[in-house]
Amino acid sequence: MDTFYITTPIYYVNANPHLGHAYTTILADAVNRFQRLMGKETFFLTGTDEHGEKILQASEEKGVNPGDYVEEVSKKFRDLWPDLDIEYDYFIRTTYPEHKACVQKILQQVYDNGDIYFGEYGGYYCHGCEAFYTDRELEDGKCPDHQKPLEYIQEKNYFFRMSAYQDWLIEHINSDPYFIQPENFKNEVLAMLRESLGDLCISRPKTRLTWGIELPFDSDYVTYVWFDALLNYISALGWPEDENFRKFWPSAHHVVAKDILKPHAIFWPTMLKSAGLDLYKGLRVHGYWKVEEAKMSKSLGNIVEPLAMSGKYGTSAFRYFLMREMQLGLDGSFSEQGLVNRFNADLANDLGNLFNRALAMLHKYFRGEVPAYDGDWAQEDLEMIDLGLQSFSDYIDYYQQFRVAQALEALWEFIRGLNKYIDSTAPWQLNKEGNLERLSAVMSLVFAGLRKAALGVWPVMPRAAETMFEQLGLDFNAEKFDLLRESENFVQLAAGTRVAKKSNLFPRQELVSKDSGEQEKKKGAAKENREKNSQKKQIDIKQFQELDLRIGYVVNAENVVETDKLLRLDVDVGEERYRQIVAGIAESYSPDDIQHTQVVVVCNLKPVTLKGLTSEGMILSAHQDPGLTLLSVKSGVQPGSKVG
Ligand code: MSP
Numbered sequence: 001m002d003t004f005y006i007t008t009p010i011y012y013v014n015a016n017p018h019l020g021h022a023y024t025t026i027l028a029d030a031v032n033r034f035q036r037l038m039g040k041e042t043f044f045l046t047g048t049d050e051h052g053e054k055i056l057q058a059s060e061e062k063g064v065n066p067g068d069y070v071e072e073v074s075k076k077f078r079d080l081w082p083d084l085d086i087e088y089d090y091f092i093r094t095t096y097p098e099h100k101a102c103v104q105k106i107l108q109q110v111y112d113n114g115d116i117y118f119g120e121y122g123g124y125y126c127h128g129c130e131a132f133y134t135d136r137e138l139e140d141g142k143c144p145d146h147q148k149p150l151e152y153i154q155e156k157n158y159f160f161r162m163s164a165y166q167d168w169l170i171e172h173i174n175s176d177p178y179f180i181q182p183e184n185f186k187n188e189v190l191a192m193l194r195e196s197l198g199d200l201c202i203s204r205p206k207t208r209l210t211w212g213i214e215l216p217f218d219s220d221y222v223t224y225v226w227f228d229a230l231l232n233y234i235s236a237l238g239w240p241e242d243e244n245f246r247k248f249w250p251s252a253h254h255v256v257a258k259d260i261l262k263p264h265a266i267f268w269p270t271m272l273k274s275a276g277l278d279l280y281k282g283l284r285v286h287g288y289w290k291v292e293e294a295k296m297s298k299s300l301g302n303i304v305e306p307l308a309m310s311g312k313y314g315t316s317a318f319r320y321f322l323m324r325e326m327q328l329g330l331d332g333s334f335s336e337q338g339l340v341n342r343f344n345a346d347l348a349n350d351l352g353n354l355f356n357r358a359l360a361m362l363h364k365y366f367r368g369e370v371p372a373y374d375g376d377w378a379q380e381d382l383e384m385i386d387l388g389l390q391s392f393s394d395y396i397d398y399y400q401q402f403r404v405a406q407a408l409e410a411l412w413e414f415i416r417g418l419n420k421y422i423d424s425t426a427p428w429q430l431n432k433e434g435n436l437e438r439l440s441a442v443m444s445l446v447f448a449g450l451r452k453a454a455l456g457v458w459p460v461m462p463r464a465a466e467t468m469f470e471q472l473g474l475d476f477n478a479e480k481f482d483l484l485r486e487s488e489n490f491v492q493l494a495a496g497t498r499v500a501k502k503s504n505l506f507p508r509q510e511l512v513s514k515d516s517g518e519q520e521k522k523k524g525a526a527k528e529n530r531e532k533n534s535q536k537k538q539i540d541i542k543q544f545q546e547l548d549l550r551i552g553y554v555v556n557a558e559n560v561v562e563t564d565k566l567l568r569l570d571v572d573v574g575e576e577r578y579r580q581i582v583a584g585i586a587e588s589y590s591p592d593d594i595q596h597t598q599v600v601v602v603c604n605l606k607p608v609t610l611k612g613l614t615s616e617g618m619i620l621s622a623h624q625d626p627g628l629t630l631l632s633v634k635s636g637v638q639p640g641s642k643v644g
Contacts, residue, residue, distance in 0.1 A: 003041045027402070032087075033459035037483045045090050046086075051229075084306060113274060125150055226267050237249060253284060355471065373445075380425060391417075467505065552599050582615035583618070
């Protein structure tokens with residue numbers, strides 16, 4: 001059986017787990033679950049990095065001994081992951097005796113090879129990074145990461161002859177496009193390798209730091225962060241003699257953020273090469289989460305607590321948001337409002353409604369039992385099937401590249417397609433006409449689609465997916481599925497399968513503002529509106545039909561000079577020429593926001609002239625304080641389509 005080995009960084013225990021740690025670990029978990037569905041035997045490793053100056057300092061600040069301190073914080077990580085539906089196979093700690101033994105063994109091996117030497121070194125040292133910086137790497141004489149002045153330290157230490165492997169590494173990276181991805185990070189590493197590499201300081205004298213692993217060839221020294229930490233990826237597999245090492249190392253994939261690109265892309269492969277071990281297969285690098293555009297930090301007080309978010313919106317929704325929002329390799333911006341918006345659009349509307357309406361229909365038309373259908377498919381069924389297979393094949397391609405956001409996008413095309421398929425086949429109409437044959441075909445296909453959708457969301461939302469399977473009257477067992485077959489087949493549910501009456505997977509969410517005064521004001525305004533509306537004159541349907549409401553597509557948008565309220569738009573409303581509309585929306589929308597979007601247009605309003613420009617219609621919006629929101633349609637509709 002093919003294997004797949006995936007790791008996260010091991011996290012420092014000088015801080016509590018936050019959104020950034022949760023993201024990497026959920027990403028690894030999702031990819032790991034995907035590989036399980038691909039029939040691979042998988043091993044998922046995470047853990048904590050527990051040695052070094054910073055950690056010792058943190059324990060001293062708390063007034064506890066370092067052993068107790070690291071145990072306490074490491075446990076917080078270990079306990080958090082299952083609450084976020086993260087299912088790792090092993091949790092490594094660098095203070096485990098097996099890990100220490102592995103580090104010493106490799107050190108000895110590299111030392112015996114002649115790749116470790118003793119020398120004197122003077123350099124600028126950042127205590128935050130626990131690393132030396134060269135003049136070139138400094139920014140205004142400060143550490144680029146911590147922006148703090150550095151200490152000049154001169155001492156005798158052990159060095160790893162990394163520079164000896166520079167040319168070999170360049171060659172390797174160039175020859176294996178799979179090794180470092182995405183491409184921008186691969187190029188960043190190649191750029192680093194254009195400068196001379198230098199050697200890596202790997203020790204600390206015990207007079208300065210004892211909280212490390214003693215060098216096997218000099219008991220006055222301990223080894224320091226990277227030579228200790230990186231080796232967790234093989235010590236956890238029981239290198240050298242354990243069966244797990246033999247089995248899983250050849251398929252190793254490391255997931256890290258861009259902050260630790262250099263140690264993983266340069267230190268680690270050269271260390272492996274020197275120790276005579278095979279390299280890992282792939283390094284996958286993601287960007288950084290910011291919180292509403294700012295860096296997440298204790299001092300800014302904007303640390304996002306993963307547990308608080310998943311408690312509030314559900315673990316599945318929290319995982320979905322993180323995976324859907326950040327494109328691999330780019331930075332992402334976290335906001336609770338963003339999460340709520342995605343929740344409502346993708347989960348409540350698209351996926352949740354699909355389940356709600358399908359289950360309700362099956363109960364109404366077939367007493368909750370999937371009908372038998374083995375006849376031919378109609379053209380629109382075949383198109384639906386095609387969309388499903390294509391989207392599954394895209395989904396697989398993206399997942400193989402760790403591009404989970406795009407994989408979800410592909411899957412959602414299918415989910416939205418299923419909603420449209422229900423709209424256009426109109427089962428309620430078929431039922432009314434008594435067309436049982438066609439109704440059976442449609443419902444059978446819809447339920448085959450629901451099964452596929454549930455399977456597709458499982459890696460990111462295991463808990464929700466398992467509930468979907470239950471609602472569909474199916475058992476879920478990850479090891480039983482074969483995703484490749486799913487992109488070739490549409491598996492119908494057995495006739496007679498009983499499904500749940502109700503789904504209610506993702507009830508709509510509202511962001512509860514912390515500022516209750518603000519909330520009260522909004523409620524007051526809404527009440528006032530209701531009262532005003534109830535006093536409005538009633539019209540009959542004929543009067544309403546006099547309105548010519550159409551879908552318009554904004555072809556161009558630009559600001560109108562001398563005003564900051566108006567935008568001039570060219571709108572396609574399905575006529576031979578575009579209409580010019582001057583809209584008072586510039587305080588809420590920039591031209592870029594509105595260009596190439598669909599809007600709802602009142603087309604038979606008498607033209608008016610605003611700032612010398614004729615406006616040939618009005619676009620509709622919802623008004624609230626502050627600003628307005630344009631009315632739009634959820635999916636692409638032909639410009640000129642009638643609204644009623
Ligand atoms: N202990 C080292 C790693 C050793 S691996 C052999 C370390 N630890 S860390 O606690 O600082 O974790 C860094 C990692 O946490 C990042 O690479 C990333 O996976 C995750 N993140 C921490 N903050 C993050 C964001 N703001 N955004 C995204 N991920 C980030 O470095």
